[in-house]
Structures are given as structure tokens and as C-alpha cells.
Amino acid sequence: MPAKRSSPADGSGLAAVAERAGVSLATASRVLTGSTHRVSRDLRERVLHAAELLDYVPNASARSLSVGMRKIVGVLLHDMVDSQSYDYIRALEDVADRAGWLIMLANAGRNIEKEFRYLRAFRAERVGAIILGGSGFDDDDYRAHLSRELSGYVKQGGRVVMSARHGLPFAEFAADTVGGAQAAIEHLLERGHRRIGIITGPRAMTGTADRLLGATRAFESYDVPWDDNLVVEGDFRRTSGLAGCERLLSRAPDLTAIFAMSDDMAFGVYEAATARGLRIPADLSVIGYNDVAMARVLSPPLTTVSYPTAELARGAIEACVGNVTLERSQVMVPTELIVRKSVAAPRSR
């Protein structure tokens, strides 16, 4: 309830500062915003002094009202699930800060309704840019809806950048997920594995679909038949890797290798294997995805696919914050197989 202004400058706003300094609002504003407009030394100091005295903190809302979009980037993570998201956020923060932007963080948690709610909130906040991190849903209705929402935002003057999504007409900084998965499976195949279990991410996500695609390509190129029975669904979390491994092993005891679509799940596989008395890689080869820091710490160190998280983050935020207008630019960052010690030739055939 806006109390009737009792005196023109009783608050702690610009007006108060101006009055205290004995200058006009305009002058005070010019001084405090570091405008290029010249202000005499004397007045400038009086304003600065008054501001200091009154503990003046500019009201960003008010400013944005006259200025338009704000230097805030809305980061919408689809799923803050694995260690990876954290590296992503860290890298984001770093670049944003340098550019003087603030970060608004949201986690949709694979909930479509929540995702759109957040998108709306970002638009309401008039954030200058929105980053969609992580993979999206592999669904056409969803895609259309999302596209509509984002187009509206872009029309308002916002920028949109996506990491690892596809087919939407916005700037994209994605990694070569398909290629990475293919390389992983081929590595296993090359070593002689034929019975390879796969623990996927959630079926509905494009990230999962991509990795699956890479896997099928690898099998095809080696002429090894695809076996649906050797595929179980996980959620990228460690616990689902553990459960998935157990299901796989009881379903197909002749398994010689497992490809987990995230390192976290691979760690779960390590646990399950240990619990069963299986040694890695002697009894079971394991390969992960993402190359998170812990991958090299476990013993044996995990063979995995590097995922350029920080690079993606940096590319994305720079596109938001920088001056370049790379609309619809599509950048594909390569992934790479990191061979460590968790893969060996299969024990017996």
C-alpha cells in the first residue's frame, strides 16, 4: 500500500539524496548512474556524499521500468541432477559476473508445468536472456509450446540460448552427444565385448535419445544385433545406476560390459559390482559419460566420455551477455572418449 508521500523526500530514494544534496533529481541521477553527462565537481561530490550518508541503494526495479530489459540471465536447468550441472552453474556465474550480469536460477526438475511457470517468471522479470540448460523433452507438442513461449520472449527483445536441445530456432550450444555415445560403445565392441548392457537416462529426454542413437550406430557399424533386453532405464542418478546394474546382471548374467549414460550412474554400477564381488574391469567393464572430476578418483579410474560442460556454459552465457547477435547460430562442441582403466577385454566368450 503506497502510503501517501508525506514529504517529497522522506524515503531513502533518489529524491532524498537530491534534496539532501540540494540538487535536482536529474543531477543526482546523473551522478549516481555514472552517466556521461557532465556534472560539476562540486555538485557531484555533494551528491555522492549525500548518497553515502543516506545509505542510498538504487532501486533496480524502478530503473528497469524506464530502461527496459535487465542485465539478468535466467538459467533454467531441466534437471539439477548430477555433478555436472554444478560445473555448469559455476562456469555460468563466472562469465556473468565479469559482464556485470546477475543470475536467476531455476530448476524445472523434468516437470514441464514447472518449466513453463519459470519461463513465465523470467519473462515477467524482464530478464535480458534465458538459458535452457540440459536436454529437453523428446516430444513434439512440448517443443511447439516451448517454441511459442520463447518466440514471444524474443519478440519482447530477449535472447535465448539452449544447451543440448534440438530443432528449435534459437541459438544452440550443444555437445556432440551422439558421437560420444557411439565412441563409447565402439570402444567396448573393439575390445571384444558383445553382450553390453546399457543404463539409459529418462526415456523422454533428448539427451537419452541422442546417446541411444549413438549406441545403435555403433552396433550397426560392428554388425552386432541390438538387444532390447540389455537396456534398462535410469535417471542419471547414482542410485539408478546401482539398481540398473543389478537388474541387468540378473537379467543377463553373461554380460561383460555396461555403458552407463552418466558417470554418476557408472558409480552406482561400481557399487553394485563390488557388492556382488565382481571386479572391474576383470569381471565387468564399465564406461560412463561426462567425465566428472570423480571419474579419475575411483579405482579403477573410470573410462568415460568427456562432456565439455564448462565450455558449453561459457559459450551460452557469452552469447547472452555479449554484443554479438548470433541468432540461430548452432555450435556443436565435440566430445571425446577418455580411456582410463575400467574397460578390459571380456573375461570369457
Next chain:
Amino acid sequence: MPAKRSSPADGSGLAAVAERAGVSLATASRVLTGSTHRVSRDLRERVLHAAELLDYVPNASARSLSVGMRKIVGVLLHDMVDSQSYDYIRALEDVADRAGWLIMLANAGRNIEKEFRYLRAFRAERVGAIILGGSGFDDDDYRAHLSRELSGYVKQGGRVVMSARHGLPFAEFAADTVGGAQAAIEHLLERGHRRIGIITGPRAMTGTADRLLGATRAFESYDVPWDDNLVVEGDFRRTSGLAGCERLLSRAPDLTAIFAMSDDMAFGVYEAATARGLRIPADLSVIGYNDVAMARVLSPPLTTVSYPTAELARGAIEACVGNVTLERSQVMVPTELIVRKSVAAPRSR
């Protein structure tokens, strides 16, 4: 640059919606904000329809101008360093979302100047609450400065909650860091260890000071002399644990145990030990701090101190978002020694 309004309702603002619906601004506002004020069914629908048609997105800045503080919580992390911060953020997001609050995330990265800059930015944004996560600097000037800044904010109507800081007159949700460290060292002492290496966090942080305090208490209670030579400084990161372990081992080859003040550093110790051909715990006992998820995955599973990250986060954000006015409340959440397999009796005395 605010273009002169060419027509009273050409934009996509409330005015446009109102005009389109053939109602007054007030009515449109009442409908779209879900005000309790009654509006006839007919008008309500016309407004809703117009809003839909025009892709109306309310301007949060404008709203906040008349309404005051906003439902945004500014989260200032002092150091987004270990896996822990991530759990913290996750928990924060969860509660905030339920309450309809947005999160503004900032990472001061142990840089005082940056910390204050962010604090200012939060105030400028008129965020309704500020959470200071992680430990602060163990320095009186800093504390005074911080206290001043936050007091100004509180005077403006903001809420402040700190996790793991001390001696400042604001609500505090902290963990019993001292007790946890003491328990860790006592556990080692009890098992017969006398030459115990310690890898600390950054000296300047209160979190480090607290753990150090706990450690000295433990030594005192067992009448074991403190040896400065057995203490090296780390930064809570894995790599510093690795380096610290090596320094420690070359400095004091008779070491039988190491207490790392973060799990991440303990993981580094694992690496260093493995590289040296030392087996854990047979040749070297290790104990960490935080009980991050990976602690149980390594072999041997890491004995560590649980740190109620999620609980702290939840407490903090609830204090911000909820209605309770728990000014200056100080909540101390207990920590707990989690005994796993990385500690054994010392090999030889």
C-alpha cells in the same frame, strides 16, 4: 529510452489488455493478479481472453515498484567449491519454488570485494531475503563491514539468514562444525593414532577455524600434544587434498592418519595414497568431512562427518520465505561421525 507513448495501449502491457477487453486498468489488474476483489464473470473472461491473445506477461519490475520488496531470495555463496554447495542450492531451490519465490544466485568466490558488490546488487534488486551460505572470513573488520551492510538491508525490510557464520546479529542456521571435527579426531585418537596429519581449508575462513578448534579440543582431551608441523593448508578442493597429502607424507613419514577438512580433499588423499602405493586404511587412515554422496562409493568407503547441508538449506530458506519472524534466532544443527572403512588401527607405533 522511453519512447513517447504513441497510443495509450500499443504495447503489450496491462493497458493494452484493458483496452482490448474494453475495461479499465483497474479491472484488468484485479483479474490478472488474482486479487480478492470481486469482478463479474463476464469482464473477467474478457480480460483473460485479451491477455491470452496479446501474450501478456506482467512486468514484475513495475509491480514491485508499487508493492515493495520482492519474492526473490538472493543466495550468496562464499565459495562454490565442493560438491556440497550443490546439494545446498538444490535444497534451496526446492523450498523456494514451493513458496513461489525466485532465486538469485551469486558466488563471491572468497573475494570480499565481490561479496559486497553482490550484496549491493541484491539490495538494488529489492530481494526480499538474503542468504549467506557457507562460512565467512574470520576477520573483525570484515565482520563489522558486513554487519553494517546487512543492517541497512534489514532496515529496508529485508531478511537475512546465515549458514555457518558467527557473531553477527542475524538469524543463523549453522551446523555444529566444531563438534564434528572433534569427534573425527577423537575417533582417530581412540584407535591409537598419535601422528595425525590435518589438511585444513583456507585459514581465513571461519569454517576452517571451527574445525581447527574442534581438533585442538580433541587433542587436549587425549593429552596429545599439538604439532603444527602436521598441519597443512588446503582449499577444500580435491587437488589441494592430493598436494596436501604429499606434503604431509614427505614432511612426516611416520604419519598414520590424515584428517581432511572436506571429503573432496579426502578424495585427493586417496589419490595421493594410491599413487604412493599406500593402502587405506592398512597403511594410512583417512577421515573426511561433509559426507557427500561419493564418500560411500569409494573403496574403502570413507569415514567422515555428516554435514546437514540440506537441512541447513531448508532451515535457511524457510526462515526467508515463511511468515515466522525469527530474528536473531540461532539454530545449531548437530553433525555426526559416520564410521565407514577408511580408518583402522595404526600399523606400527
Next chain:
DNA sequence: TTGTAGGCGTTATCAA
């Protein structure tokens, strides 16, 4: 139940 009008804090335009 609906509408009118003033105010929220700042910036920008235009005179002086």
C-alpha cells in the same frame, strides 16, 4: 462491481 487518479523511484527529454 467498476472506474478514476495518484503514486512507486528512475531515467530521459527538453528548456533554461
Next chain:
DNA sequence: TTGATAACGCCTACAA
């Protein structure tokens, strides 16, 4: 170089 003053978009007391 300085200062009035009109936006900016929305909310709400008050009047109708």
C-alpha cells in the same frame, strides 16, 4: 551545466 517534467507499467485507495 542544471532543472522541470513526462514517461515507464502497475497497484490501490477512493469515488461512482
